Amino acid sequence: MADRSAGDGRTAGTVTGAAGAESTAELGRRVLRLRTERGFTQRQLAEPAYTAAYVSTLEAGKVRPSEAALRHLADRLGVSYEELTTGRSPRDATRLRAALTDARRALATGAAEDATGLFEEVRDEAERLGFAEERSAALLGLGDCALETGELTLARDHFEDVERLLAGEPLPRRIPAIRGRAVAHLLAGELRYSCYLLESAIDELNASGLHDPYALLLLYTAAIAPYMDMGAHARAVRAAELALALAPSVDDPGLIARMHRGVARTLIAEGRTAEADASLAKAQELYEQLRIHTDLAHCHWMRGYVHAQDGNLERAERELRTARDMLASKRAALFTVQVEVELADVLRRRGRTAEAEALLLPLLARSPAPEPVDAPGPVETPEPATAPGAAPGPMTAPGGPGVTADEAGLTAERGAVHAGGAHRLLGLIADERGDVEAAEEHYCAALSLLERTGAAGDLADLCRLLGDLLRREGRLEAAMDAYRTGLGHRAAPGTTTLGPAPAEPPM
CATH class of the missing domain: 1.25.40.10 (Tetratricopeptide repeat domain)
Incomplete structure (x- = not known):
């Protein structure tokens, strides 16, 4: 039998497919490890198409085999071509995806700290194995966890890591990270930059013809809050209208529920409180079905706001307290104190100013005093x-x-x-x-x-x-x-x- 050490008629100088990125030495070590685990001699692994000398040279990292040679070796070793060339087993991918599901479930139930630990394990394992998709999903989850706990700088870092990791991917793949970064800037009070990120992504999607309904719905839904806080009510209403038009094309109950929460804000601004409450009821029903704890708390928060605008202060206080306790129990610190500001407003309007003041003062006690202003500038509160x-x-x-x-x-x-x-x-x-x-x-x-x-x-x-x-x-x-x-x-x-x-x- 002729020595096939140069491959099966092709030069041994390149490895096609996924193996192209793999170092020759790493590939050789992997073949050696798998052969040893299975108890094969070099001759047993090589036959009938190759020689023991070829396998020896390959294991020493001195030759880069052709695709045909790799497929022969994978078949003899009882692994897939992908596992041999990349070291990544389909079983590993399945295991990591299952772990991601567990982490998302922990986050959905409000256990952000537990979810953080699970996402970190997936991130580290995915990085070790070279699973870019699972690693980016874990980083995205870590960003969401940091938003939940109010660690806004950390959240932005995680979302930026996702964008870098997916830099070569189509824009719709990066939209969840862009949306996450925009939300972090919104929560930090950087409203204009939040709008800039969202609008730039919308323009790029539409200009490139990538009219991905899920990506667009994610962006339009996220844009409603900064638009409303900046007083850009017309844009907020239009974003809500476009979100409602896109919703039938998206099969994601969690995102649809988030959309209904955003739409409710525009309805409140127009004085349509009954419709706003109906929209929130739809969102709340979806969150209850999905058992998404923190978002359900946000629905109570919104409904408390609706009742406060309608003058029903007793119901408003009840809803706000419900949201506050739900968020606090899950250590969603930033959202908890935001609700407390809203609750204090209701308490003051009910004549319980001492309670309201007692709630507010500690929230600002650790804040550095803002720079004084000599005259009012062009600003507005939320x-x-x-x-x-x-x-x-x-x-x-x-x-x-x-x-x-x-x-x-x-x-x-x-x-x-x-x-x-x-x-x-x-x-x-x-x-x-x-x-x-x-x-x-x-x-x-x-x-x-x-x-x-x-x-x-x-x-x-x-x-x-x-x-x-x-x-x-x-x-x-x-x-x-x-x-x-x-x-x-x-x-x-x-x-x-x-x-x-x-x-x-x-x-």
């Missing part, structure tokens, strides 16, 4: 103190059960919009009891925080409150400055520094 979510149960210390003091708190870099809302409420409380100095301090702190975010919601009202306070104190020039700033926002409702709206997909 909707009456926050965006929606909440829960039942007695009120406890800020952060609630399961959230430590170090995890609680709002800062300019972590929940700036809600920190501004908290200062606004504390200003109202101080104003109502005649503490002018404290009220002015809190109003100005709210302005300083919200100017950084670009949030729009309550800026005109905040400027009016400050103007009224200054006018009562006889500081008419400063009061006029505050009123002018507020009127400027009233004169141009919904305007932002955003560029043209993104192109729309063919529907």
Whole structure:
């Protein structure tokens, strides 16, 4: 038999397919290990097509076999061609995907810390085995876990890692990571940049003809919140309309539920509270079916907000307490304190100002004082103190059960919009009891925080409150400055520094 050490008629200089990226030495070591495990001699492995000398040279890493040679060896060793050439077994892929499912289930039930450990194990194993798809899925899960626990910088790092890992993939594959990064910037109070990320991705998808319904629905749904906080109501409504049009093409109940939550925000802004509550009821039903704990808490939060807007403060408090306790029990620290700001607003409106103040002050105690402002700037707060979510149960210390003091708190870099809302409420409380100095301090702190975010919601009202306070104190020039700033926002409702709206997909 002729020596086939150069391959089966092809040069041994290249390895085709998946083996092309594999080092010759690593491939040789893998063949040696598999042969030894199976108790084959080099001759037994080589026959009948090759020689023992060829296998010896291959195992020493001195020859790169052809595809035909690799397929012969894989067949003799009882493994797939892919497993031999890459070291990745289909069994490994199945095992990692099952582990990813377990991690996602842990995250869905609100056990973000447990999910983090599971995702980290998958990430490390997938990296070791060279499974790029499973590794990117694990990193995406880690980003979602970090959002849940309020670790926004860490979340952005994970999402950026996914984007780098999938840089050569079609854009729709990278959209979940882009959406995650935009949400992290939104929660940090960087509203304009959040909008920029989402709109750029929408434009790129539509310009390239990649009208992927799932990717577009993910982006339009995520865009509603920053649009609403910036006062870009027309864009928020249009994003909601496009999301509703795309929904029938998407088979993902969790995303559909998230869409209904976003649509509810636009309905609330239009005063259509009954329709908003119906939309939230649909989302809540889906979350209950899917047992997605944290998103279900967000539905209670939103419904509490709807009831507060409708004047049903008792139901609003009940829903907000429910959301708060659900989030706190799962250590969703940032979301928990955001709900507490909303709850404090309801308590103040119910005349329980001492409880509201006791809830708010510790949330800001660890926050560095914002830079003072001499005159109101062009800013706005979010909707009456926050965006929606909440829960039942007695009120406890800020952060609630399961959230430590170090995890609680709002800062300019972590929940700036809600920190501004908290200062606004504390200003109202101080104003109502005649503490002018404290009220002015809190109003100005709210302005300083919200100017950084670009949030729009309550800026005109905040400027009016400050103007009224200054006018009562006889500081008419400063009061006029505050009123002018507020009127400027009233004169141009919904305007932002955003560029043209993104192109729309063919529907």
